[in-house]
Amino acid sequence: MAVQTIPPGQVHGVVGGHVQDSNGSDAGRLWDVLVDDDGRPRAAVIDYGGALGIGRRKVAVAWQVLHVAPEDPTHPIHLSLTRQQLGAIPEFKYGSGPTTLGNGR
């Protein structure tokens, strides 16, 4: 079997990572990645808000608004959305219903 080697620092685990909004404030964590039938990432589920687990909500955002920032150790994932914009996205739920994505437009 042929193996492929990727040099260090070129790929990053993202699930569970802290997310920062476009104002530079904390916007929770990346909870899950939603992929289409071909396995390409389409959206990310962000879990944010609240305190001690109360008041958290999950929203799905388009993959394009996500930027990986490995140089930022505390918040390796940046969003080009604000928390206000996250508030406008309906709650994400796993299941057969339609998924509304926040895309910043």
Place this chain on the structure above:
Amino acid sequence: MPQPRSLHGLDWLNFFVANVQTGFGPFIAVYLTENRWTTAEIGYALTIGTICSLVSQVPAGALVDGMRDKRWAVWFGTLSISGTALMYALSPTQMSVYVAEVLHGLASSVIGPAIAAVSLALVGRAAFSERIGRNARFASLGSGLAAGVMGAAGSFVSAGSVFWLTAALGVPALMALRMIGHATGQPEAEAEQKDATAGMAGLKELFLDWRLLTFAACVVLFFISNAAMLPLAATQITKRHPELADIIIAATIVIPQVVVALLSPWVGRSSDRLGRRPIMLLGWMMLPLQGLLYASALTPFLLVLCQLLSGVSAAVFGVTMTLVAADLTRESGRFNLTLGALGVAIAIGASISTTFAGIIADAFGDSTAFLGLALAGLAGALLLWLVMPETGVAAAPPPPSMGVPSTVVAG
């Protein structure tokens, strides 16, 4: 009279055990996510803990009832929760976390009722209501403070630090336990000890006691109404007030703790003076009121107001549940078993609540969900009012010849 040293020990035991119990619960999901656990795996682990706690409530209660010295149960519970925290901190691997969850489930079903039993053995029936009020005050101060400190540690240090902190707080809890003297010297406690081993016949009698069944139904309805209320409201606040939501929510989590700390001793005393029923009605009625307020408008101000009301109902519930359980087991001595059964009622109510509110909210919106929760609370209050009898013996009015109460002169 119990030794003052024992009574102070009991104060601090309530405080530190509450520290330990509040501890790491809310941080498990975050911590395991940080350690690259998947959502499904975290779900399994938490389900193991929940099921274990549910299944062990009643047998653990029976076991504690049969113990001569209930301090051992508190000792086991405290050590187990600290041990659980340590296992999480040292090794967030599957095997270790699953074992920790089993232990945590067992410990959490033993510890609360066992502290109540130690208190009963220590102070006796006459001073029990007052004592339970005081226990609730210290426990609430402990969990409020722990929530604040652990929340800060979780956000500013690391989720892992919360587990170390919880493990360490087991030490002062055990030191407080050591201050409490052996209390089976109470003649009442001795009598209960004998009866508790009477056998299975009494068990059937207990679970067919319609007063217990009615009260358990009231407890289930209380939690159907109560458990989903704050989470549902807080999520909406997060959605609508992105700037301030996190701080508002943190504050509103602490508000009921403060109210419980202030109010519980009064609840304890009044349950003796006025009887359990009027006090319980007051507490249960706060639930439909909250539901209606949330349904009418959802603002940060209303969230604060409703959390004040929630504090009143929490203070009433915490104290009166223990008192009613003690009242109903005056002859049988199966106090911990009864508290265990009521613990199951709490778990059932709370799990129905989340599902019930979620289904209504999805179909008809949040306002309707709040009305549904209010209705469950109202049903509980009506059941209390119309069916539940008074269980306290001291509810009889004082003889009219008593004249001016001495407390008035004392001022």
